[in-house]
Amino acid sequence: MRWRNLKVIISNASSDPIYIQIMNQIRQSILNGELHAGDSLPSIRQLAKDLQVSVITTKRAYEELEKEKLIDSVVGKGCFVSGANKEFIREQRMKRLEEKMIEIIQESQEIGMTQQEVVDYLTLLYEEEQQS
Structure with missing residues (x-):
């Protein structure tokens, strides 16, 4: 089980x-x-x-x-x-994702990355992950 x-x-x-x-x-x-x-x-x-x-x-x-x-x-x-509360579960997972993204933003600012550099890097990683 x-x-x-x-x-x-x-x-x-x-x-x-x-x-x-x-x-x-x-x-x-x-x-x-x-x-x-x-x-x-x-x-x-x-x-x-x-x-x-x-x-x-x-x-x-x-x-x-x-x-x-x-x-x-x-x-x-x-x-x-339960399968009935999918929206609540999704909302909670989105909240956790937001917290992780805030950490990424703070860390990237500390090392001097621009917003565009963060977006470009995230896009690159996203595309690599989709291919794997």
């Missing part, structure tokens, strides 16, 4: 509650494209056992992800990555 590739790591040093840590890591896996619509997630009990946390904790994380429409629960079958 695909969920076996899901890596959730609980940090006792984190100020975030455990259910938030679980939620954030599953959300990131979905937004990063590591988990796709229709992929199954571990059962609430299995995830709790694997992470050595309370079933209530994993249940809360899943409930919150379901409220965000990132996962769906199917009675008797389990939890799955």
Whole structure:
């Protein structure tokens, strides 16, 4: 099953509650494209056992992800990555892309590149990537 590739790591040093840590890591896996619509997630009990946390904790994380429409629960079958919230996922990925682009702009300004040089360089890389 695909969920076996899901890596959730609980940090006792984190100020975030455990259910938030679980939620954030599953959300990131979905937004990063590591988990796709229709992929199954571990059962609430299995995830709790694997992470050595309370079933209530994993249940809360899943409930919150379901409220965000990132996962769906199917009675008797389990939890799955939702296919219904593609626009939200796209928007979140666009936001992350924007942050990376801002870093690129700042770095390019630090080394004295002009806007046109950045655009030309990006165009070149884009075209090379399409050919590979």
